[in-house]
Amino acid sequence: MKDVIVIGGGLAGLVNAILLKRAGLSVTLFEEKKYPFHRVCGEYISNEVVPFLKKNDLYPEELKPSQITQFHLSSIAGNSLRMSLDLGGFGISRYRLDEWLAQKAKAEGVEIIHERIVKSSFHKEVFTLESKTGEQHLSKLTIGAFGKRSALDKNLKRTFLKKRSPYLGVKYHIKTGEVDTDEIALHNFKGGYCGVSRVEGEVYNLCYLSHRSGLKKHGSIPKMEQELLAQNPYLKKIFSQSEILFDKPEVINEITFEKKEPVFDHMLMSGDSAGMITPLCGNGMAMAIHAAKILSELIVENLAEGFNRAKLENDYKSLWDDLFASRLWRGRKIQKLFGSSMISESTVTLGKRFKPFANYLMKQTHGTPF
Numbered sequence: 001m002k003d004v005i006v007i008g009g010g011l012a013g014l015v016n017a018i019l020l021k022r023a024g025l026s027v028t029l030f031e032e033k034k035y036p037f038h039r040v041c042g043e044y045i046s047n048e049v050v051p052f053l054k055k056n057d058l059y060p061e062e063l064k065p066s067q068i069t070q071f072h073l074s075s076i077a078g079n080s081l082r083m084s085l086d087l088g089g090f091g092i093s094r095y096r097l098d099e100w101l102a103q104k105a106k107a108e109g110v111e112i113i114h115e116r117i118v119k120s121s122f123h124k125e126v127f128t129l130e131s132k133t134g135e136q137h138l139s140k141l142t143i144g145a146f147g148k149r150s151a152l153d154k155n156l157k158r159t160f161l162k163k164r165s166p167y168l169g170v171k172y173h174i175k176t177g178e179v180d181t182d183e184i185a186l187h188n189f190k191g192g193y194c195g196v197s198r199v200e201g202e203v204y205n206l207c208y209l210s211h212r213s214g215l216k217k218h219g220s221i222p223k224m225e226q227e228l229l230a231q232n233p234y235l236k237k238i239f240s241q242s243e244i245l246f247d248k249p250e251v252i253n254e255i256t257f258e259k260k261e262p263v264f265d266h267m268l269m270s271g272d273s274a275g276m277i278t279p280l281c282g283n284g285m286a287m288a289i290h291a292a293k294i295l296s297e298l299i300v301e302n303l304a305e306g307f308n309r310a311k312l313e314n315d316y317k318s319l320w321d322d323l324f325a326s327r328l329w330r331g332r333k334i335q336k337l338f339g340s341s342m343i344s345e346s347t348v349t350l351g352k353r354f355k356p357f358a359n360y361l362m363k364q365t366h367g368t369p370f
């Protein structure tokens with residue numbers, strides 16, 4: 001039996017696995033896909049994570065992340081605002097970053113198994129996890145780090161699935177001269193917003209969140225981009241003047257921002273499995289890393305004190321709520337300011353005329369360095 005099984009090898013899962021292995025526990029991580037792979041994500045990481053990553057030798061310096069210090073926001077009609085980011089961030093593709101972390105995890109002794117976990121049950125203090133091949137794996141603790149939406153959520157009958165979500169996410173890598181190397185652009189369109197920023201070298205990430213009504217109305221992703229996103233003059237230029245590096249976009253449906261449980265059926269949830277912040281805030285990855293840090297620290301502390309599962313679950317729930325619950329709520333509220341012509345126009349105009357308002361909005365979505 002393993003001390004810890006981690007389900008999902010995104011940022012939350014990999015960071016949890018590395019920290020717990022370093023603390024001397026036996027750790028197996030299940031990731032259904034094979035690294036490296038692309039995933040829908042804006043790939044801009046808030047600098048709030050830098051002290052933690054550097055302290056733990058997890059900052060991917062050798063991958064040469066881009067440094068992002070400027071913000072460019074535009075309304076649907078193309079009214080735009082530029083400002084410096086107070087904290088800033090770095091750009092790095094998940095294709096490279098996740099693979100780099102997985103290699104680190106393996107080198108430190110984490111067992112990584114590329115299989116999907118389809119069932120989980122908890123009985124007499126032991127988790128039994130069943131993989132797609134029918135094999136059973138036992139653990140004392142299980143960390144659920146399986147992202148925004150997984151078939152496992154369905155199997156666990158998690159309540160957030162009861163409500164359908166109208167959002168889809170689309171991502172490409174592109175080469176473009178339309179976005180500065182040190183800026184993150186956030187361009188609005190009806191029913192959504194599109195972020196563009198540099199990742200490694202000359203490669204930029206273009207990623208957008210859209211209401212599904214846009215896709216329904218325009219019939220296909222290319223048509224939606226030509227007829228809906230391109231109503232914003234900045235997006236029109238980006239789509240027409242850039243080289244798209246993917247054969248087809250990465251797409252995900254039903255992206256939900258509903259409240260979730262940080263602990264469910266004794267499984268300790270980390271990253272998006274515990275709760276997802278709206279992408280516009282640009283710090284879901286920072287939150288996933290931060291959640292992994294606090295969860296791993298609590299596990300190590302609790303085990304050192306003799307192990308009390310109820311205390312561990314309660315401590316994690318309350319720390320998670322203290323750190324993240326209000327940020328998620330603010331992210332949902334601020335997202336409502338975008339995607340509608342009138343509201344996005346007045347937000348940009350107000351931000352341009354009254355810089356403290358723009359700074360205030362920005363601060364609402366960001367955490368502090370840890």
Ligand SMILES: Cc1cc2nc3c(=O)[nH]c(=O)nc-3n(C[C@H](O)[C@H](O)[C@H](O)COP(=O)(O)OP(=O)(O)OC[C@H]3O[C@@H](n4cnc5c(N)ncnc54)[C@H](O)[C@@H]3O)c2cc1C
Nearest residue numbers: 008010011012032042044117147150169271272283284285
């Ligand atoms: C459109 C969009 C844009 C975004 N832009 C940004 C941004 O610019 N900056 C930012 O900080 N955040 C952004 N985010 C959010 C960010 O992508 C997530 O918050 C972050 O990836 C969460 O990491 P995670 O480890 O929790 O989940 P993930 O990275 O999603 O990893 C979960 C992993 O679990 C695996 N998995 C799932 N089910 C199983 C199973 N049953 N068995 C085994 N493996 C399983 C999956 O294959 C996956 O690899 C964006 C999100 C969206 C939707």
